[in-house]
Amino acid sequence: MKKIIISVIFLLVGFGASAQEIALIPKPVKAIKQSSEVFSLNQQTQITANKEAQKIAAYLQTELLKHKGIALRNADKASTNYIDLQIKPNAKQALEAYQLSITANKIEIKAAHAQGLFAGVSSLLQLVRQQKVENNQIFIPSWHIEDQPRYAWRGLMLDESRHFFGKEKVKQMLDWMAFYKLNKFHWHLTDQPGWRIEIKKYPKLTVIGGLGTFTDLLAKPQYYTQEEIKEMVSYAAERFIDVIPEIDMPGHATAANKAYPEFSGGGSPKYPEFTFNPGKEGTYQYLTNILKEVDALFPSQMIHIGADEVHFGNQHWNNDAAVQDLMKQKNFKDLPAVEAYFVKRMADSIKSLNNEVLAWDEIVSGNLPAEKTTVFWWRHDKPEILKQAFAKGFNVVLCPRLPLYFDFVQDSAHVVGRKWAGSFVAVQNVYNFPSKEITDLPNASSLIRGIQANIWTEVIVDEQQLDFKLFPRIAALAEAAWTKVETKDLTEFNSRLKKHFELYTADGLYFFNPFNPKASPELLTPAQRKGLLPDNEEQTAREKEKIK
Numbered sequence: 124m125k126k127i128i129i130s131v132i133f134l135l136v137g138f139g140a141s142a143q144e145i146a147l148i149p150k151p152v153k154a155i156k157q158s159s160e161v162f163s164l165n166q167q168t169q170i171t172a173n174k175e176a177q178k179i180a181a182y183l184q185t186e187l188l189k190h191k192g193i194a195l196r197n198a199d200k201a202s203t204n205y206i207d208l209q210i211k212p213n214a215k216q217a218l219e220a221y222q223l224s225i226t227a228n229k230i231e232i233k234a235a236h237a238q239g240l241f242a243g244v245s246s247l248l249q250l251v252r253q254q255k256v257e258n259n260q261i262f263i264p265s266w267h268i269e270d271q272p273r274y275a276w277r278g279l280m281l282d283e284s285r286h287f288f289g290k291e292k293v294k295q296m297l298d299w300m301a302f303y304k305l306n307k308f309h310w311h312l313t314d315q316p317g318w319r320i321e322i323k324k325y326p327k328l329t330v331i332g333g334l335g336t337f338t339d340l341l342a343k344p345q346y347y348t349q350e351e352i353k354e355m356v357s358y359a360a361e362r363f364i365d366v367i368p369e370i371d372m373p374g375h376a377t378a379a380n381k382a383y384p385e386f387s388g389g390g391s392p393k394y395p396e397f398t399f400n401p402g403k404e405g406t407y408q409y410l411t412n413i414l415k416e417v418d419a420l421f422p423s424q425m426i427h428i429g430a431d432e433v434h435f436g437n438q439h440w441n442n443d444a445a446v447q448d449l450m451k452q453k454n455f456k457d458l459p460a461v462e463a464y465f466v467k468r469m470a471d472s473i474k475s476l477n478n479e480v481l482a483w484d485e486i487v488s489g490n491l492p493a494e495k496t497t498v499f500w501w502r503h504d505k506p507e508i509l510k511q512a513f514a515k516g517f518n519v520v521l522c523p524r525l526p527l528y529f530d531f532v533q534d535s536a537h538v539v540g541r542k543w544a545g546s547f548v549a550v551q552n553v554y555n556f557p558s559k560e561i562t563d564l565p566n567a568s569s570l571i572r573g574i575q576a577n578i579w580t581e582v583i584v585d586e587q588q589l590d591f592k593l594f595p596r597i598a599a600l601a602e603a604a605w606t607k608v609e610t611k612d613l614t615e616f617n618s619r620l621k622k623h624f625e626l627y628t629a630d631g632l633y634f635f636n637p638f639n640p641k642a643s644p645e646l647l648t649p650a651q652r653k654g655l656l657p658d659n660e661e662q663t664a665r666e667k668e669k670i671k
Contacts (some may be wrong), residue, residue, distance in 0.1 A: 146251050146622045148598045149304060149605035151270035158265050164251065166364035168205060169198040175210035176240055176578055182361060183208070183244050190252050190262060199648070206230040210240050221272035223247060225263055226264070242304055243362045249302065252626055276520050276573025277604035278307035279597070284314035284378070285337035286580040287345035288589060294358055296593070301362035303601035308359055309575060312347075315377040315397070320345045320368070322413050327382035334381075337581050338368040338650065352420045360422075367481065368421050371429035372410060373399045373465045374436060383409070386660035388446065389439025397436020401465040402445030411472045417475045426473050427499075431483035433462050446512055457542045459620065461490035470496065484508050491547045493517045497572060513566040520577040521561065526552035529592050530579040533635050539582050540592065550637050553599035554613055576600045587646050594634035605646065608636070
């Protein structure tokens with residue numbers, strides 16, 4: 124008993140210095156320190172939940188056992204030392220709103236919807252995981268929290284075409300997304316280097332199209348089977364994360380064209396076999412068949428078709444007989460008109476499958492209707508495209524290269540990754556996004572769905588480099604997407620962020636420490652040290668070409 128009292132006193136002293144600060148990321152709307160009391164979480168703690176909350180209760184039990192070795196007991200009713208989870212439907216309450224109250228006798232989490240209850244459980248898990256187990260129990264300070272997000276779309280994209288990371292690494296990413304209340308996982312599964320999703324009607328897409336990576340053209344085929352896709356989608360759903368597949372078209376089709384060259388539209392000297400052929404009727408049936416299998420695997424009812432950078436490799440269309448016939452038949456004056464025709468037809472196929480169409484911001488210049496279509500604004504240097512998207516009534520996810528491409532380096536001293544004319548993506552740049560110049564644009568308040576960070580993997584070749592690029596920027600992303608701008612405070616955020624570094628270490632992550640860069644030097648592979656990968660100057664030249 125004496126040891127317990129000493130532990131409690133030590134805990135309270137530790138919190139006394141900053142009694143009103145709660146080390147949650149993202150910062151909640153309201154967090155009030157209720158008293159000096161603490162809740163003792165231990166093996167005798169019970170968990171109660173109404174019928175609608177049972178699955179979330181099971182998730183909480185699993186996470187507490189995994190991270191703290193504490194097994195909660197189920198109970199129908201309890202009067203002391205228990206956690207109570209309740210979903211009480213209320214149409215007026217926001218989808219992800221929740222209340223979390225911690226007293227000496229109980230922890231209560233209430234919400235009107237399952238998404239809100241899960242967000243409350245994520246907050247509780249953050250508070251628990253930051254405390255040490257002492258005498259087989261964890262002391263959690265008394266707080267009353269009321270919370271809901273700023274944006275409904277809080278996303279993270281991973282490119283596994285260029286380098287493949289596999290199920291376990293993606294599951295770890297999904298765990299951290301749930302930890303930080305991110306709820307959209309955009310999975311970039313097809314591109315030039317490799318096709319990473321099994322399509323049973325077209326097996327060569329993975330057997331041949333799955334060969335190689337961005338840095339190793341001879342790497343064995345790497346891809347996800349449909350059973351593995353189902354497993355990952357289910358894992359994400361348990362964490363209230365929607366998984367959105369990206370199947371690139373009409374450009375970035377090189378891997379697919381290696382497998383089925385009869386549907387290739389050719390390319391350019393720099394980007395051979397880059398496009399699908401928009402002049403062949405069989406191309407549309409081929410791609411629709413692919414999308415039908417994709418649709419069956421992803422219940423999010425959203426498919427991203429890319430539709431970007433087609434001009435990199437559509438020069439062959441000028442000489443392709445099928446494309447030229449199409450242009451004459453439809454009276455198309457130029458190749459952008461052909462591209463718009465292709466995108467419109469494939470968008471119609473996606474909508475016929477009851478899916479929403481997602482695409483990069485090039486589609487704003489085409490003829491797609493805004494209904495059931497979301498634009499991903501990525502070209503930070505083209506604000507006029509964002510304005511056009513709003514003017515046309517498109518829903519928009521903000522993901523500009525600066526500051527939301529996490530393949531940019533985090534520090535001026537880093538060498539692996541994008542760094543344009545000294546521009547890089549530091550934690551504070553992510554945290555301060557979006558600016559008023561964006562949010563004050565006409566129609567922005569009603570059409571911005573949210574924000575998303577994108578991790579392209581040309582130069583991210585292994586798990587440690589992936590972690591180094593993602594952490595701790597994922598935390599800044601989470602707060603930028605969740606927390607209302609008027610309550611954000613970078614200095615306070617940095618204080619909270621430092622307390623999360625121990626959690627990163629405990630999970631085996633190699634992360635960048637922006638407060639002490641020497642503590643976490645950038646890791647380079649032997650090939651990178653020898654300069655076998657493109658250096659920043661070459662990357663910059665390539666990106667300038669994209670801007671053109």
